[in-house]
Amino acid sequence: MNRDALAGLMAEYGMALDEDRLEDWVELFEEACDYRIVTRENVAQGLPNVLIWCDNKNMLRDRVESYRNVNLYNPHYDRHVIGMPRIVSESGGVVTFDASYSLFQTTLEGESRLFSVGRYRVDARLGKDRTTLKSVMVIADTGLIPSLLATPI
Amino acid sequence: MNRDALAGLMAEYGMALDEDRLEDWVELFEEACDYRIVTRENVAQGLPNVLIWCDNKNMLRDRVESYRNVNLYNPHYDRHVIGMPRIVSESGGVVTFDASYSLFQTTLEGESRLFSVGRYRVDARLGKDRTTLKSVMVIADTGLIPSLLATPI
Amino acid sequence: MNRDALAGLMAEYGMALDEDRLEDWVELFEEACDYRIVTRENVAQGLPNVLIWCDNKNMLRDRVESYRNVNLYNPHYDRHVIGMPRIVSESGGVVTFDASYSLFQTTLEGESRLFSVGRYRVDARLGKDRTTLKSVMVIADTGLIPSLLATPI
Numbered sequence: 003m004n005r006d007a008l009a010g011l012m013a014e015y016g017m018a019l020d021e022d023r024l025e026d027w028v029e030l031f032e033e034a035c036d037y038r039i040v041t042r043e044n045v046a047q048g049l050p051n052v053l054i055w056c057d058n059k060n061m062l063r064d065r066v067e068s069y070r071n072v073n074l075y076n077p078h079y080d081r082h083v084i085g086m087p088r089i090v091s092e093s094g095g096v097v098t099f100d101a102s103y104s105l106f107q108t109t110l111e112g113e114s115r116l117f118s119v120g121r122y123r124v125d126a127r128l129g130k131d132r133t134t135l136k137s138v139m140v141i142a143d144t145g146l147i148p149s150l151l152a153t154p155i
Numbered sequence: 156m157n158r159d160a161l162a163g164l165m166a167e168y169g170m171a172l173d174e175d176r177l178e179d180w181v182e183l184f185e186e187a188c189d190y191r192i193v194t195r196e197n198v199a200q201g202l203p204n205v206l207i208w209c210d211n212k213n214m215l216r217d218r219v220e221s222y223r224n225v226n227l228y229n230p231h232y233d234r235h236v237i238g239m240p241r242i243v244s245e246s247g248g249v250v251t252f253d254a255s256y257s258l259f260q261t262t263l264e265g266e267s268r269l270f271s272v273g274r275y276r277v278d279a280r281l282g283k284d285r286t287t288l289k290s291v292m293v294i295a296d297t298g299l300i301p302s303l304l305a306t307p308i
Numbered sequence: 309m310n311r312d313a314l315a316g317l318m319a320e321y322g323m324a325l326d327e328d329r330l331e332d333w334v335e336l337f338e339e340a341c342d343y344r345i346v347t348r349e350n351v352a353q354g355l356p357n358v359l360i361w362c363d364n365k366n367m368l369r370d371r372v373e374s375y376r377n378v379n380l381y382n383p384h385y386d387r388h389v390i391g392m393p394r395i396v397s398e399s400g401g402v403v404t405f406d407a408s409y410s411l412f413q414t415t416l417e418g419e420s421r422l423f424s425v426g427r428y429r430v431d432a433r434l435g436k437d438r439t440t441l442k443s444v445m446v447i448a449d450t451g452l453i454p455s456l457l458a459t460p461i
Contacts, residue, residue, distance in 0.1 A: 006158055006159060009158065009162075009239040010239065010241070010242070012239065013238060013239040013240060013241040013253075013254075014241055016238060016255060017241045017253055017255065017274075020255065020274070079195060079296045081255055081257070081272040081273065081274075081296050082238070082255060083236055083238045083255050083256070083257045083272070084238050084255075104236075104257060106257065106269065106272040106296070108272065108296040108297055110196065111298065112194065112196060112296075112299075113298065114269060114271070114272050114296060114297040115269070116269060
C-alpha cells in the first residue's frame with residue numbers, strides 16, 4: 003500500500019505546481035523540511051552548487067511569496083509527468099524513494115517544450131491520515147540556469 | 156484500491172489510442188458519456204471553444220468511424236505517457252480525478268516529437284466488475300489546431 | 309496488487325538504467341530470459357529486424373560488459389518515464405503486460421532531448437519474494453540506428 007500512497011503524494015505534488023497552487027504545494031511539506039534543486043552533474047562531481055535550497059517550511063513560504071511577484075515576468079504553464087516511485091528504504095515511518103520526472107513548459111501562446119528531466123529523491127513520513135514530505139531533493143539531469151526566476155520543480 | 160483501478164483504466168485508455176484500437180477506446184465509456192478537448196488557455200479565459208465535443212457514446216462511435224477514413228491522410232503513431240491519478244472527490248460510486256499526460260507523435264519514418272501535454276479531468280464509475288468512463292475533459296496546455304484530422308487525446 | 313508489483317518492477321528497471329547500474333538491471337531478469345529491441349514499423353511489416361536480441365541472461369551479462377567499454381565514447385544520461393502497466397493476461401504465475409515509456413537523453417553539458425518513445429511488452433513471473441523478468445520486448449515507435457553503441461532501453 004505504501005507505493006500507492008507515495009504515488010498519490012507525488013500526483014498531488016505535480017498537480018499543485020502545474021495548476022499554480024504553490025501554497026498547496028508548500029502544505030505537502032512538514033515544518034522541519036528540506037527542499038533543494040541540484041544538477042546530476044554537480045552531484046557526480048561532488049560540487050555543492052544548488053539552485054534552490056530551503057531548509058524549513060518558512061523558507062518555502064517566503065520563496066512562494068516571491069514567485070507570486072516574479073511570475074509576472076515569466077508567465078508559462080508547467081506540466082509534470084512523474085513515474086512510479088522506487089522504494090529505497092523504510093525506517094521508523096519514513097520512506098525513502100526515487101521517482102523520475104519529465105517537466106514540460108508551455109508558453110501562453112500554447113507552444114510546449116521539454117524543460118527538464120531528472121529524479122526526485124524523497125523522504126516521506128507515512129502518517130495515519132496523510133503522508134507528508136520531510137525532504138525532497140530534485141536531481142536534474144538537465145542543466146539549470148541559476149535564476150531568481152526559477153520556479154520549483 | 157481506487158487509485159490502482161483508475162491507473163489501470165487510464166493505462167487501457169492510452170494504450171487503446173496508441174495501438175489504434177479506437178473502437179476499444181470507445182468501449183471504455185458509458186452510453187451517457189461526455190468527451191471533450193479544450194485548451195487551458197480557453198478554460199482560463201472562460202471561452203467556450205472546444206476542439207472535439209461528443210456528448211454521448213454514439214457521437215464517439217461516429218467520430219471514430221470518420222477517423223478511419225481520415226487517418227489515411229495523416230498517418231502517425233501516438234504514444235501517451237500518463238501520470239498517476241490525483242483523486243479529487245468521490246461520491247455515489249463516481250470518482251473525479253486528474254491525471255497529467257504527455258503525448259508524443261512519431262511519423263512512419265520513425266521521427267518522434269512532443270505533440271501535446273496537459274491534464275485529463277475524469278469522472279469514472281467504479282463498478283463491481285469494471286470501471287467505466289462517465290466524462291473525460293482533456294485540458295491541453297499545448298495549443299491545438301482545430302481540424303477534422305484531429306485524433307482523440 | 310499485481311499492478312503495484314509490476315509498476316514497482318518497472319520503476320526498478322528504469323532507475324537501474326538511468327543510474328547506470330546496468331548490472332542491477334540484468335539481475336531483474338531470470339536466467340532463461342529474452343530481451344530484444346524492435347521497431348513498431350518492423351513489427352507492423354512483419355520484418356525480423358532487431359536492434360538488440362539477447363535470449364538468455366549470460367548474453368545480457370556480456371552485453372553489459374561491452375557497454376562498460378563502449379560508454380567511454382558515448383557519454384550521456386538516460387531518463388525513463390514509464391506509464392502504468394496495462395495487464396494483458398495472467399497464467400501460471402506469469403503476467404503479460406504492456407507499459408508505455410518515454411526516454412530522454414541528456415548530454416554531459418546538460419542538454420536534454422527526447423530520445424525514444426514506445427512500449428514494453430513484458431512477461432513477468434510473480435514470485436513469493438520478488439517479481440522477475442522472463443521476457444522484455446521493447447517496441448520502439450521511434451526509429452533506431454542499429455549500432456554497437458546502443459544502450460538498453
